[in-house]
Amino acid sequence: MRTDLPALVRKWENYEFKTNKDLEIYSELTRTIATEMFLRSHMNARVIQGLLGRYKGRWYSFGVSSKVKARICAAYLKLGAEALKQFGVAAARFSGAFDKHFVQPEREARTGFRKAPARGGGFTIDV
Numbered sequence: 001m002r003t004d005l006p007a008l009v010r011k012w013e014n015y016e017f018k019t020n021k022d023l024e025i026y027s028e029l030t031r032t033i034a035t036e037m038f039l040r041s042h043m044n045a046r047v048i049q050g051l052l053g054r055y056k057g058r059w060y061s062f063g064v065s066s067k068v069k070a071r072i073c074a075a076y077l078k079l080g081a082e083a084l085k086q087f088g089v090a091a092a093r094f095s096g097a098f099d100k101h102f103v104q105p106e107r108e109a110r111t112g113f114r115k116a117p118a119r120g121g122g123f124t125i126d127v
Contacts, residue, residue, distance in 0.1 A: 002036050009033060020103055020125045027095035034088030041081035049074035 002008070012029050016022065052070030106125045 001039065002032075005033070005036055008036075018124070020098070023098055024095055027091045027098075030091035031088045034084050034091065038081050038084040038088065041084060042078060045074045045077035045081060048077065 008029060012026070012033055015026050015029070017026065049070045052073060053067040055066050055070070057066075103125055
C-alpha cells in the first residue's frame with residue numbers, strides 16, 4: 001500500500017494542462033490513485049465483513065445470520081471498489097486514445113507523411 005496517497009490526490013487536484021506530456025502524467029496519476037483506492041476499499045470491505053459477521057447484538061432474527069447480513073453490507077463497498085478499478089482503467093484508455101487521435105497524427109504531419117492544415121486551439125502537442 002502506498003503511503004503518499006494524500007500527496008498524490010493534492011497533485012491530481014491542482015494539475016494544469018499545457019502540453020501532451022501533462023495529459024500523460026495526469027492519466028498515470030489518475031490510474032495510480034484509482035488502483036490504490038480500489039485496493040484499500042476492497043480490503044476494508046473484507047475487514048468490515050469479517051467484523052460484522054461475528055457481531056452478536058441484542059436483536060434476534062429468525063433465519064438470517066449476521067454473516068449473511070455482513071456479506072450484503074460489504075457487497076456495496078466491494079461494488080464501489082470495482083467502480084474505482086474501472087476509473088483507473090478509463091484513465092489508461094484515455095491515455096491510449098489521446099495518443100492515437102492527437103499525438104500520432106501530429107507526428108505523422110511533422111514527418112510529411114500526412115498533409116493536413118494546422119489548426120489552432122490553445123493547446124500544444126510536443127512530439
